[in-house]
Amino acid sequence: MTKNKISILIVEDDANIRETLSSLLQQEGYSTDTAKDGREAIQKTKAKFFNLALLDIKLPDMEGTKLLTAIHEDLPKMVKIIITGYPSLENAIEALNHGADAYIVKPAKPEKLLALIEEKMREQRQAEKMTEEKVTEWIKTRARQLEAHS
Amino acid sequence: MKNEDVAPYEYRLITKEGKKIEAIITPKLIRYKGERAILGIITDITERKKAEQAIRNYSEHLEELVEERTREVKRVQEQLLKAERAVAIGELATMVGHDLRNPLQSIKNATYYLNKELSRSYPSVVISQKTMEMLQIINDSVNYADKIIRDLKDFSLTIKPILKKVDVNVIVKDALSQVEAPESVKLVTELRHLPRIKVDQDMMRRTFLNLALNAIQAMESGGTLKVSTRETERFVEVSFKDTGTGISKENMEKIFTPFFTTKAKGMGMGLSICKKFIESHGGSIRVESKEGKGSTFTVILHIPQENGGENR
Numbered sequence: 127m128t129k130n131k132i133s134i135l136i137v138e139d140d141a142n143i144r145e146t147l148s149s150l151l152q153q154e155g156y157s158t159d160t161a162k163d164g165r166e167a168i169q170k171t172k173a174k175f176f177n178l179a180l181l182d183i184k185l186p187d188m189e190g191t192k193l194l195t196a197i198h199e200d201l202p203k204m205v206k207i208i209i210t211g212y213p214s215l216e217n218a219i220e221a222l223n224h225g226a227d228a229y230i231v232k233p234a235k236p237e238k239l240l241a242l243i244e245e246k247m248r249e250q251r252q253a254e255k256m257t258e259e260k261v262t263e264w265i266k267t268r269a270r271q272l273e274a275h276s
Numbered sequence: 277m278k279n280e281d282v283a284p285y286e287y288r289l290i291t292k293e294g295k296k297i298e299a300i301i302t303p304k305l306i307r308y309k310g311e312r313a314i315l316g317i318i319t320d321i322t323e324r325k326k327a328e329q330a331i332r333n334y335s336e337h338l339e340e341l342v343e344e345r346t347r348e349v350k351r352v353q354e355q356l357l358k359a360e361r362a363v364a365i366g367e368l369a370t371m372v373g374h375d376l377r378n379p380l381q382s383i384k385n386a387t388y389y390l391n392k393e394l395s396r397s398y399p400s401v402v403i404s405q406k407t408m409e410m411l412q413i414i415n416d417s418v419n420y421a422d423k424i425i426r427d428l429k430d431f432s433l434t435i436k437p438i439l440k441k442v443d444v445n446v447i448v449k450d451a452l453s454q455v456e457a458p459e460s461v462k463l464v465t466e467l468r469h470l471p472r473i474k475v476d477q478d479m480m481r482r483t484f485l486n487l488a489l490n491a492i493q494a495m496e497s498g499g500t501l502k503v504s505t506r507e508t509e510r511f512v513e514v515s516f517k518d519t520g521t522g523i524s525k526e527n528m529e530k531i532f533t534p535f536f537t538t539k540a541k542g543m544g545m546g547l548s549i550c551k552k553f554i555e556s557h558g559g560s561i562r563v564e565s566k567e568g569k570g571s572t573f574t575v576i577l578h579i580p581q582e583n584g585g586e587n588r
Contacts, residue, residue: 153392211378232380234384235384
């Protein structure tokens with residue numbers, strides 16, 4: 127999968143961060159979309175597919191954990207990376223318990239964030255491949271079984 | 277002659293039984309059977325005297341007690357003020373920290389974007405040295421602002437060290453590898469064998485780095501920084517001895533106070549954070565200094581009794 131097929135949703139209430147993050151991800155070849163609050167994020171994850179979401183955990187309209195649970199239901203395979211300005215061990219544990227895949231602290235180094243996104247996308251591709259292989263194997267086995275019974 | 281009273285007087289008497297008593301004798305001039313006579317009334321006041329003495333002792337002691345209690349109240353009040361100040365700083369730091377993190381994130385993102393865009397869009401055009409310098413300055417400044425926020429957070433939060441059994445010499449070497457000393461400063465190390473003890477490596481590394489940098493900054497016109505480690509009976513000691521300006525007597529008391537600094541740049545958080553880190557390990561920092569001669573900062577860490585030779 128080329129990067130331009132990888133779509134990333136940025137959920138962040140700070141307009142400047144939304145804009146700069148979006149620009150630098152596009153510069154790297156990702157396709158991006160943004161949401162300024164939890165409500166918009168849920169709307170977008172219901173309507174579209176995203177490989178990954180970058181989430182600010184403190185949003186004006188809802189708790190970050192609530193948003194995590196909501197979007198996890200719509201897109202369980204989507205990688206969710208929390209970017210927070212309120213770092214604490216409790217926050218991190220809570221986020222990970224609510225389905226987050228990684229947790230980084232603001233201000234994060236763009237290099238670090240990009241490396242993390244690449245790593246997570248690699249993992250996602252691998253998991254997809256595994257699933258495909260398993261499905262293929264299952265079909266093969268099932269076909270053999272049916273042949274044997276006929 | 278008139279029937280008049282004479283002032284009573286106190287006397288120590290011995291009773292028939294040989295018991296010493298305190299007595300008050302009240303003499304009266306009287307006429308007895310037509311003759312002048314003295315009537316002496318003797319009152320045993322031993323018990324009263326004792327009671328009086330007890331009251332006197334008690335009242336004297338009471339004064340001491342009041343003084344002592346007043347001192348204690350003052351001390352507690354000062355402590356409370358300090359604690360309140362720390363809490364206020366903490367709240368402020370969290371607030372300011374979060375508010376600054378967002379703009380810092382935007383600046384970081386934008387700088388990264390511009391850097392990349394410049395090298396990507398104009399590969400054949402030579403970007404002026406000045407432009408690259410400016411971008412670097414933005415980067416460095418953001419990192420410095422970031423450090424200020426981290427320092428404030430470290431100072432305000434209660435920290436719990438993540439302990440791991442290590443050779444402290446390794447951390448000292450690691451910290452010193454990050455030190456860029458000017459040519460005029462000679463760095464000497466004398467690291468003796470140490471028992472492995474449980475410490476938070478990050479806190480130690482940052483403390484050692486801070487002490488080394490402070491020492492170097494105190495030797496603007498050059499000098500020697502000697503970093504040495506040793507094991508005493510119950511402690512591991514890490515010393516940073518410089519030949520710099522030294523600390524004046526009046527500043528000596530304040531150097532660990534947050535926001536106290538003699539430097540033009542910096543908030544004065546460094547040493548107070550070092551102290552906090554080391555005290556969270558149950559250790560301490562000893563300072564010896566002579567103005568014009570230099571200072572020695574020694575980090576003292578306990579060697580736990582059960583440490584005997586076991587390595588992990």
